[in-house]
Amino acid sequence: MAVPRTETGADDRRSLHERIAADLRDEIMSGELAPGAKLPSTTQLKDRFDASSATVQKALQLLKDEQLVVGRAGAAVTVREHRQRTLRPAAASMTRAEAGQQYPWLTEIAKHGSRAHSTLLEVTEKVPPADVAAALELAPGATAVLRRQLLTIDDEPVELVASYYPTDLARGTALAEPRKIRGGTPTLLAELGHPPHRSIDRVSARVPTQEQATALRLPGNLPVLRTLRVVHSADERPVEVTVMVKAGHLYELEYEFTSLS
Structure with missing residues (x-):
């Protein structure tokens, strides 16, 4: 389900892909998304954040750069072993x-x-x-x-x-x-x-x-x-x-x- 922009994004000046990455990062760091777990699919993330495929991929790339997740384009993205x-x-x-x-x-x-x-x-x-x-x-x-x-x-x-x-x-x-x-x-x-x-x-x-x-x-x-x-x-x-x-x-x-x- 899409998150209403009026609740989550109205006063957040970060780009949408940075905000998506921030929410997923928090779920990874808190353990809600455990090591080895698969992230929601691109389609699910598009619906959740009311975002385009390109925006979701940019968010996932941030998490890959931080070595929090691994995965190839078109394949499932998986949470890495907890690094904190x-x-x-x-x-x-x-x-x-x-x-x-x-x-x-x-x-x-x-x-x-x-x-x-x-x-x-x-x-x-x-x-x-x-x-x-x-x-x-x-x-x-x-x-x-x-x-x-x-x-x-x-x-x-x-x-x-x-x-x-x-x-x-x-x-x-x-x-x-x-x-x-x-x-x-x-x-x-x-x-x-x-x-x-x-x-x-x-x-x-x-x-x-x-x-x-x-x-x-x-x-x-x-x-x-x-x-x-x-x-x-x-x-x-x-x-x-x-x-x-x-x-x-x-x-x-x-x-x-x-x-x-």
Whole structure:
């Protein structure tokens, strides 16, 4: 049955094929259309959305570009294996690697049969963005040590990570050196006398920048999840501020809360 335009499309400025893709994407991501399920036929989608065959095919092509569905022209289109990963970030910023062990996030990804890798893109000293500078409690114009990485899973880029550290803490340490840190930064911060004690995340959905869209190979106009994470030591000093940008269609965040009563 066709969906009345007055209810669904009157105030939506996206083209019809983008709106169709958005509705189908939501059904795929929520599990209503399960992995392996066939999407409704072109005829059914034409009737449902009051659209032409060409418009429906453009919508399906968006989903194919996002690798959510597979199928050839004239054949049934099928939902791919669920690709969205659930992250539980509450303790991630404070988890230390055991001696001789991989970073915890690498170990976690391996449990699911995937290969994770981090590529160090840059280590430099620069004036950070305004929100990072405020979180680090820096004076105007003050610099911080920046470490930028690109994380991949099974050779697919999934996250850009930019971590900033106070210069007086980082200078002369491995934080300021262009190499990976053995055991990860939580382990090093603890060795430097600033063990992570409290972490605060601020998560927002944003339109990707040109750099982000290119680095993450984002298809279409999908949003990204941006997390600003502030890590404090036991004396409440901010010792690390990280900006993490993830492909929005690949991740969901899970937080668990326990009643104090």
